Amino acid sequence: MKYAYYPGCSLECNAAAYDDSVREVADLLGVKLQTLDDWNCCGATEYFSQNELVACAVIARNLALVEPQISQLVAPCAACYLNLKKTDRLMADHPEINAQVNECLAAGGLSYKPGRVTVRHMLDVIVDDIGETAVRDKVVRPLEGLKVAPYYGCQVVRPVADGDSTEYPMKMDRLLQWIGADVVDYPAKAHCCGGHMTQISEPQAFELIRRLLQCAADHEADMILCMCPMCQLNLDGYQARVNGFFGTDFNLPIMYFTQMLGVAFGLEPKKLGFGKELVSAMPVLKARLGER
Amino acid sequence: MTAHTAAKEGSFLAEVIEATPNGERLVHCLQCGSCGGSCPSGDEMQYTPRTLIAMINAGDRDAVLAANTMWACVSCYFCTTRCPQEIPITDIIYTLKRMSIAEQRYHGTDAPALAKTFTDFVEMFGRSYEAGLATGYHLLHRPLGMVKMMPMGMKMFFRGRMAPLPTKIRQIDQLRAIIKKAKELSKK
Secondary structure, three states: OEEEEOOOHHHHOOOHHHHHHHHHHHHHHOOEEEEOOOOOOOOOOOOOOOOHHHHHHHHHHHHHHOOOOOOEEEEOOHHHHHHHHHHHHHHHHOHHHHHHHHHHHHHOOOOOOOOOOEEEEHHHHHHHHHHHHHHHHHOOOOOOOOEEEEOOOOOOOOOOOOOOOOOOOOHHHHHHHHOOOEEOOOOOOOOOOOHHHHHOOHHHHHHHHHHHHHHHHHOOOOEEEEOOHHHHHHHHHOHHHHHHHHOOOOOOOEEEHHHHHHHHOOOOHHHHOOOOOOOOOHHHHHHHHOOO | OOHHHHOOOOOHHHHHHHOOOOHHHHHHOOOOOHHHHHOOOHHHOOOOHHHHHHHHHOOOHHHHHHOOHHHHOOOOOHHHHHOOOOOOHHHHHHHHHHHHHHOOOOOOOOHHHHHHHHHHHHHHHOOOOHHHHHHHHHHHHOHHHHHHHHHHHHHHHHOOOOOOOOOOOOOHHHHHHHHHHHHHHHHO
16 A cells, blocks of 8 residues: 655654654555655644634645545654644535635645545554554564553544544554563553643643653653654653753653664664664663663 | 524624634533643643633633633643533634734733744745744743753754754745735635
8 A cells, every 4th residue: 555655844854763763664564655745844733823724725735735546644743643634624524614725725726625635643554554463474573571651642642543542542552562562551641742832831841741751650661652753852852851840860762663663673773763862762772672 | 503503693702613613512511621620731721721611601802812721722632532512622722822813912921922933934944944943933032941952952953853954845835825825815
């Protein structure tokens, strides 16, 4: 199956490790990702805060750019995923929004029929389309003894989870079991990382980050695995600031689920973007999985 | 009778409903408080979503648009998925953000400035610009905070996670034409 691939702005640089590992893992699993040509930013939450029509029109340009022979668009970032999915849904359910958005697209010589493209998250593609047998088949280095805490964040599982629970999702838990990891069951797994609040109110954002790190640490996680670049940035990039703010001493590597999938599949850590995280994953990988 | 007609014409409630997809669910609020109880930012809010909805119903337009509730919202959607009446609460918060920005009713928050800086870069390049946000927005709005950000910024830079310049899309003119049209249509 061939999918259009929408990397999103974060994956170009800040979350290049996610992009690299998504591509490597997809390649190995036979998921054909064709990068959407000349895609634009989804606007994150910032357009919806200012103008709903502009928000939808900016997002819909990407849906309109998907080649006619491709019907599925994969986004690895939670905000991109929700924006693309939400816009398609708004256009499908509200004829007046559809008409207006298409009038905007027409100004750029484009059009989009709602429902033509199905928006997917990378986790759903791997778990639902590739499935357990094919994933297990590729494992050459099971992550036995490594305690990983799956972290879902918000916008992939809410407001609508694709075949999962909005309260207590399990898809990444299952996937990580397939690759032999010791999956940590902790109540904060779908709580908020603070999103863009680090830029607006640090005390508020740091408290949300602290709660997550604390919960994972209390449940003895060796590392947290993310499925969104914003979550990774907040938990990893701000971990030192959060420690300074609260006097805590968290030292939890925050990786992407695709990076650890790649490790289990025997791919080179370098190719999977290891080393870009601020809290290094190498010490715990060496301790739990042995010298490489 | 549709739910929509339960909001009195010309009322603030009707205005919010009109501006929100599926906003007509708002009239079904039971004041159960599931939203406020689920909110990770509830402690930061002057009024929890439940209270804010009661204020919308009461037509307390000025207080609602000046509230900090919207700016403390992190868009986690717990309120929306837990609402037993299927009220799109997060989307209503977005509507109130738009109204508050349009009428400049907000105060004590840099969130609208962040939103504006972010989307200005999108209109310039077609992509978001993290280094630009980290410098432009912070320099203007939180110069002291920028000093605290430096060690992290440097680490990000040396790990190749901060590009000095963003990518620009090829068909930026097409995107700008689409945005221009959207802005025109939303003024009508």
